Amino acid sequence: MLQKQHIKILLIAALAVVSSGGWLMHFRTHPVTWAKANFIPFVAGIISVLLVTVLFSFKKTIPYAYVINGMIVMIGTIVMGHMALAYLPKDLNLATFFLDTTIPYILVLWTKFMIGKAIFDLDRMASIEMSHRGKFFRYPNMGFWWVHLAAMSIVYGLGNRLW
Amino acid sequence: MKRFMLFKPGWWILHVLAIILLFWLGHLVNF
Numbered sequence: 401m402l403q404k405q406h407i408k409i410l411l412i413a414a415l416a417v418v419s420s421g422g423w424l425m426h427f428r429t430h431p432v433t434w435a436k437a438n439f440i441p442f443v444a445g446i447i448s449v450l451l452v453t454v455l456f457s458f459k460k461t462i463p464y465a466y467v468i469n470g471m472i473v474m475i476g477t478i479v480m481g482h483m484a485l486a487y488l489p490k491d492l493n494l495a496t497f498f499l500d501t502t503i504p505y506i507l508v509l510w511t512k513f514m515i516g517k518a519i520f521d522l523d524r525m526a527s528i529e530m531s532h533r534g535k536f537f538r539y540p541n542m543g544f545w546w547v548h549l550a551a552m553s554i555v556y557g558l559g560n561r562l563w
Numbered sequence: 564m565k566r567f568m569l570f571k572p573g574w575w576i577l578h579v580l581a582i583i584l585l586f587w588l589g590h591l592v593n594f
Contacts, residue, residue, distance in 0.1 A: 440592070
């Protein structure tokens with residue numbers, strides 16, 4: 401087995417493990433019977449654990465897995481960020497901001513993004529330069545994700561405020 | 564590398580569906 405294949409398998413396993421952990425954590429604190437919104441992490445978790453890991457396993461479907469994985473991270477960041485703002489600690493200071501909000505969970509979620517990006521970059525790069533070519537704001541570079549995070553936040557926010 | 568469906572009909576359909584989904588998610592969450 402090539403070193404690259406071995407790393408890819410480990411990364412896919414890491415993704416499955418971190419996604420399962422997140423899914424179980426949500427299932428414990430936000431049972432689906434409590435609120436309709438609890439279906440969001442429930443469904444996102446199932447997609448992450450089953451679909452994304454399978455799509456990452458085949459060379460042809462890696463780009464799809466990369467996009468789906470990234471979009472799930474964006475949605476998680478937006479909704480948990482919303483939750484952090486909605487339930488800000490009463491005595492807000494640096495410690496309570498980082499410890500008593502959903503910020504730690506958002507940080508954990510971003511490992512999922514980076515593992516996905518690592519698998520994607522590992523697959524397409526013959527050299528490190530190959531993985532960083534193209535325009536910054538275009539797929540598959542990081543600018544693409546920042547634009548999507550911003551745009552998705554706006555659409556989500558409008559849905560939350562207007563509907 | 565080939566660009567991912569950019570500005571083809573599929574791109575528009577995907578974005579319209581994604582916007583509807585996200586707008587609905589925003590509505591679903593009531594913190």
